[in-house]
Amino acid sequence: MIEFSDEHQQFRALIRDLVEREINAHADEWEAAGEFPAHQVFKAFGEVGAIGIEYDPEFGGGGAEHTFTMILGEEIGRASSLGIAMALAVQSDMATPALHSFGTPELKEKYLRPAIAGDMVTAIGVSEPDAGSDVAAIRTRAVRDGEEWVINGSKLWITNGLQADWVCLLCRTSDEGGYKGMSQIVVPTNSEGFSVSRKLDKLGMRASDTAELAFNDMRVPVENTIGEIGRGFQQQMNQFQNERMIAAYQMVGAVELALERTSQYLKDRQAFGAPLLANQAIQYELADISAHLEVLRHHNWAAVAAFNAGQDITRHATVAKLLSARLARRMADAAVQYHGGMGYVEDNWPARFFRDTRLWSIGGGADEVMLRTLARLEPIGA
Ligand SMILES: Cc1cc2nc3c(=O)[nH]c(=O)nc-3n(C[C@H](O)[C@H](O)[C@H](O)COP(=O)(O)OP(=O)(O)OC[C@H]3O[C@@H](n4cnc5c(N)ncnc54)[C@H](O)[C@@H]3O)c2cc1C
Known part of the structure; x- marks a missing residue:
């Protein structure tokens, strides 16, 4: 169980606001353009300390513990363009951890500090x-x-x-x-x-x-x-653990928001003389997704505790990446299905959500690669 402090909650509110202003306000335009201004967006996140949250303050990092990274992940996972969330996560947790852990002070000064500040895109x-x-x-x-x-x-x-x-x-x-x-x-x-x-x-x-x-x-x-x-391969395998956890944190935020929005839509949408959400068939599917989300959230909390205790999180990261990607796909399918035709048009969020979430079972190590890793770890040890 994580006890969230006032500082954690303030950080969550800060990132939620930033996502709204810096990403959601422009998302439709940037989705249509097939590109977003990374320097502008990363600078805004860098200015509030949202990049390099855990990194050494000597190079501009926040020196914070890992719960803050989880909060960052969950909140950017609520963005209306998950592509921008992914790009930001590349900067914060996929391209820079190895440099922070293994780079010389000179290399960090030249390349890590500007990445943390959002002045350089990585x-x-x-x-x-x-x-x-x-x-x-x-x-x-x-x-x-x-x-x-x-x-x-x-x-x-x-x-x-x-x-x-x-x-x-x-x-x-x-x-x-x-x-x-x-x-x-x-x-x-x-x-x-x-x-x-x-x-x-x-x-x-x-x-x-x-x-x-x-x-x-x-x-x-x-x-x-x-x-x-x-030692590049070994260092990259380490870096992949950060990548997989930030992906799993994002998916918790993404599924949580999609569940809220889908339930709300179904409360309002009438069919056969009642709200669609009155159908037990629909309630049970959403309840099942919500149960899986809760288990995943608690699994992520366990990963945060293990990470903060300096333990190897390979198993946590692999399980989290695999199961969160599968849950996100299931949620995306339910969101499109229960919105009916409204879920199939670009005017509404489920269509983009459906396309975006499909990547997570491929990028950062496909589901089968996660299973291959798990099969080789104890207790299976194949
Ligand atoms: C939008 C996007 C962004 C990306 N960003 C980056 C990035 O920034 N940097 C970067 O380096 N890479 C990036 N990737 C690459 C990504 O990590 C790879 O696509 C992924 O690792 C899968 O590799 P592949 O596409 O070559 O598929 P392949 O290796 O050809 O595998 C194809 C499929 O085969 C199956 N498969 C693979 N291995 C096994 C196995 N052992 N057993 C059973 N089935 C298996 C899986 O279903 C897999 O999806 C990105 C990919 C995409 C699509």
């Missing part, structure tokens, strides 16, 4: 055309030439890829192959040899830009390496 570059679920199959390579890396290869599906000032790049730095010989490198996008090959046209998360990136003899100082050369 991206996480792991997936490639031939390596998504199987991260060990990546081929992008950095070859050392004196004090520089020379990088060649490509990355696919990169969120914020069109607007990023730097990418946390996972690439090969030796010929060892498999899980070995990878490193994480901070790659500034204004370097020669970097280009955006294309912008992807997606089913959902439409306000978030997603790009294919190309690296052609791109030169980056070796001092931009995050942590130990050759």
Whole structure:
């Protein structure tokens, strides 16, 4: 059980207000444009300390405990464009944790501080055309030439890829192959040899830009390496735990709001001489979703406690990501179904919600990849 303090509640109110003003007020326009002004939005969140909440105050972070990250996740999950919530989560919890944990003070000063402030937009570059679920199959390579890396290869599906000032790049730095010989490198996008090959046209998360990136003899100082050369895979696996938890926190917020809105609609909508919500068939489905949401919320609280206690949260993060993605899909289906034709038109929220939530069972590790991880952990230990 988490005892929420006044400070927690104030932070929740602050983010809810910010989501309303900085995201929801413009969401329709940015969804239609297929892009949102990341620098503007991240700056607004950076100014109130919502990026790098837990990071070291020496580099501009908030030095707070993990409950605040959960609150941030739940509140951005209530945004009317989940693509913008995802883009923001990339900045706060997917592209920057490794730099915070393993980067040198100089690297943090140059790249982490402006990311926390919202002055620089970041991206996480792991997936490639031939390596998504199987991260060990990546081929992008950095070859050392004196004090520089020379990088060649490509990355696919990169969120914020069109607007990023730097990418946390996972690439090969030796010929060892498999899980070995990878490193994480901070790659500034204004370097020669970097280009955006294309912008992807997606089913959902439409306000978030997603790009294919190309690296052609791109030169980056070796001092931009995050942590130990050759430990990139392991560091990225760590970073994935943050990514999966912030995704699960968002889904709690998203499902909670969708449940409230759907119930309200069904109270108002009349059919067969009564509100639609009077039908037990509908009540039971929504009650079942609400029960699953409650279990998930408590699971997330347990994850927060484990994280704050410095424990390995791999199992928590994997269970949370898998079950929250499935619950969000179920909620999205119910929202469209129970709104009838009104759920199928772009004028109303369920249509976008349906498209956006579909990503969560694919991005950040597909459901099957979560199951594969769980099957390998105790108590199954396959
Ligand atoms: C909108 C969007 C944003 C993204 N943002 C980023 C980003 O910012 N940075 C980044 O690096 N990546 C990003 N990704 C990539 C994302 O993480 C990958 O799409 C995901 O990991 C799946 O990889 P893949 O698409 O190559 O699918 P594949 O690896 O080809 O897998 C296809 C499907 O096969 C099934 N599958 C895979 N493995 C197994 C298995 N072992 N057993 C059974 N079934 C399996 C799953 O259903 C999976 O969906 C993003 C993707 C999207 C769509």
